[in-house]
Amino acid sequence: MPGRLLPRQFYARDALDVARDLLGQEIWHGDVGLRITEVEAYRYPDDTANHCRVGLTARNAPMWGPPGRAYVYLCYGLHQMLNLVTNRNGEGAAVLIRSCEPIAGHDTIALRRGGKQGPALLTGPGKVGQALGLDTSFSGHVLYRRGGLEVRRGSSVADVAVGSRIGIGYAEPEHQHAEWRLAVAGSPWVSRSRQLRSAER
DNA sequence: TCTACGATCTTT
DNA sequence: AAGATCGTAGAT
Numbered sequence: 001m002p003g004r005l006l007p008r009q010f011y012a013r014d015a016l017d018v019a020r021d022l023l024g025q026e027i028w029h030g031d032v033g034l035r036i037t038e039v040e041a042y043r044y045p046d047d048t049a050n051h052c053r054v055g056l057t058a059r060n061a062p063m064w065g066p067p068g069r070a071y072v073y074l075c076y077g078l079h080q081m082l083n084l085v086t087n088r089n090g091e092g093a094a095v096l097i098r099s100c101e102p103i104a105g106h107d108t109i110a111l112r113r114g115g116k117q118g119p120a121l122l123t124g125p126g127k128v129g130q131a132l133g134l135d136t137s138f139s140g141h142v143l144y145r146r147g148g149l150e151v152r153r154g155s156s157v158a159d160v161a162v163g164s165r166i167g168i169g170y171a172e173p174e175h176q177h178a179e180w181r182l183a184v185a186g187s188p189w190v191s192r193s194r195q196l197r198s199a200e201r
Numbered sequence: 202t203c204t205a206c207g208a209t210c211t212t213t
Numbered sequence: 214a215a216g217a218t219c220g221t222a223g224a225t
Contacts, residue, residue, distance in 0.1 A: 042208075054222070054223090057221075058221085074207095074218095074221090075208065075209060075220095076207055076210080076217080076218070077207090077217075077219035078209070078210075078218060098208090124210070125209075126210060136220090165208070167208050170208095171208095
């Protein structure tokens with residue numbers, strides 16, 4: 001049985017709260033289903049790592065819009081990065097999906113990864129976007145309606161690990177060190193480039 | 202227009 | 214340690 005879609009209201013909160021509750025939920029696109037294992041919150045208004053720090057632009061426009069939509073952008077000319085827009089209309093915030101456990105569509109995923117066999121370790125946002133077959137045309141897509149890219153209710157997560165976000169050396173030290181990266185404690189589907197510590201629940 | 206660079210990943 | 218690869222943002 002497919003899980004119910006997460007309602008728009010789920011996303012209409014501070015990005016850090018949404019990030020915590022996104023762990024264990026599912027992202028579906030066609031026959032591919034993923035369980036979210038690692039996320040990063042890009043908060044509003046005080047976050048100099050956030051793409052919205054420069055104000056409204058053509059690229060980040062979905063982040064400034066209503067919650068419950070996708071924000072997809074191209075990183076390093078190669079990687080399609082999936083974010084889920086949070087907060088309220090007019091507040092530029094989102095949660096970056098960093099890592100996922102594949103739960104369906106393994107053949108499609110293998111095909112998109114260039115025919116690589118074996119269990120796909122979807123650790124890192126570029127791999128998540130690739131497994132889902134995303135590109136920037138998905139930016140702005142509504143996630144709480146059936147059709148195309150969907151986010152469904154999955155399993156609950158009891159133990160959460162936290163750490164600082166990755167790849168934001170341009171941000172203020174205060175925001176570089178903020179522990180706004182969250183992961184399912186003990187999951188193998190988590191970036192291990194930098195240390196996480198267990199958080200109390 | 203021109204330039205520098207990035208919320209990354211793979212290969213050397 | 215470095216290359217891939219290109220759209221974006223800010224400068225000119």
